[in-house]
Amino acid sequence: MTVASNIKVTPLPPTDGRSFGAIVTGVDLNKLNDIEFQHLRAALYEYTVIVVKDQAACTPAAQYALTNRFDPASTSYGHGKTLDTKKSILHPDLKTIPHQPQVQVIGNGHLDSFEGLTDIKLKHPHHATFHATRIPAEEDEHFTRFYRWHIDAALYDLNPPRATTLMAVRVPEGRTQTLRYDDGTGDELTVPLGTTAFVSGYTMYDILSDDDKAFARTTKVEYAPHPYVWMSSARSRSTGLGLVSEGKELSLDQLPPVDESKIQVLPMVWKNPVTGRLALQVHPSAVRKLHLADGTVMDELREVRDIVYLLQRPGIAPELVYAHDWEEGDMVIFNNHGCLHSVVGAFKEDEVRVFRQCNLAASAAPLGA
Numbered sequence: 001m002t003v004a005s006n007i008k009v010t011p012l013p014p015t016d017g018r019s020f021g022a023i024v025t026g027v028d029l030n031k032l033n034d035i036e037f038q039h040l041r042a043a044l045y046e047y048t049v050i051v052v053k054d055q056a057a058c059t060p061a062a063q064y065a066l067t068n069r070f071d072p073a074s075t076s077y078g079h080g081k082t083l084d085t086k087k088s089i090l091h092p093d094l095k096t097i098p099h100q101p102q103v104q105v106i107g108n109g110h111l112d113s114f115e116g117l118t119d120i121k122l123k124h125p126h127h128a129t130f131h132a133t134r135i136p137a138e139e140d141e142h143f144t145r146f147y148r149w150h151i152d153a154a155l156y157d158l159n160p161p162r163a164t165t166l167m168a169v170r171v172p173e174g175r176t177q178t179l180r181y182d183d184g185t186g187d188e189l190t191v192p193l194g195t196t197a198f199v200s201g202y203t204m205y206d207i208l209s210d211d212d213k214a215f216a217r218t219t220k221v222e223y224a225p226h227p228y229v230w231m232s233s234a235r236s237r238s239t240g241l242g243l244v245s246e247g248k249e250l251s252l253d254q255l256p257p258v259d260e261s262k263i264q265v266l267p268m269v270w271k272n273p274v275t276g277r278l279a280l281q282v283h284p285s286a287v288r289k290l291h292l293a294d295g296t297v298m299d300e301l302r303e304v305r306d307i308v309y310l311l312q313r314p315g316i317a318p319e320l321v322y323a324h325d326w327e328e329g330d331m332v333i334f335n336n337h338g339c340l341h342s343v344v345g346a347f348k349e350d351e352v353r354v355f356r357q358c359n360l361a362a363s364a365a366p367l368g369a
């Protein structure tokens, strides 16, 4: 028996410095066969972010099955039970689909019903709720920022998920906004409203100096316990790339009980399991300490953040950002061990946007250098 495959993978045209991302057509994710999945997996590890077009009919069950196929030994949702903690900064942004609890609904606006949820109100996060400074409200319609650069990961107890699947169910009429970095560089970028922005961790590593590469390869990052609760009062830099240091993090006695064995210490550089390329992969706002090659543990938070920022900031330069222009039915799959991503944009209350997202705590820790 031959299994026909019409799957087509088209790399995105490289712009100045960016060389990642691909468009995939000719596949139905509700009926994905093994050959097609192998094509998808190869494309994911080659291009880091792949956009599978025309999947409006994809069911939550098929989305979970697809996500699980990248790591069949994984079972739990990527954030485990952390969303139950009301204090977590992730809590207001995600709603769970009752009949497929590994799949979350995110978006903006009011929905009478969706996948068994009724009368739900979604809210697209706005940078003003998280950044230390904000774009003046009267400029909101035309200007925006990266909300929060991150890896999808609990970063406590559970391993960072290998792949995230993110599907556009409903997308409001398109307009563009100007994204400002507001960090004194004058950097800005024209983006589609409500884009998801991606940068390659491989490029972020490749453009470092040789000394910085050696530092990154040999340094480990310790994340805060219950990081999304720990950082809940702290505020972000204007680039969305990590936090400003004002001593606002919660102290240990303000956190849920901490099991020391569940604190995550991960390599700063993660290896692509297929290509062997190295990616600089640090969740910038959850960083707590750095463990250096000589055994030194740096725990002065401001210094730790400044080091990570200097390493990561070149990798989010405007020409390195892929800002996906969402169309309904797009299923984006990204290699969560090889990129950072950020929500972008400011919606009005009546602009309805619905997305489904799934990621699963990995069955093993990321590979180091």
Ligand SMILES: [Fe+2]
Residues within 6 Å of the ligand: 150, 151, 152, 341
């Ligand atoms: Fe995310």
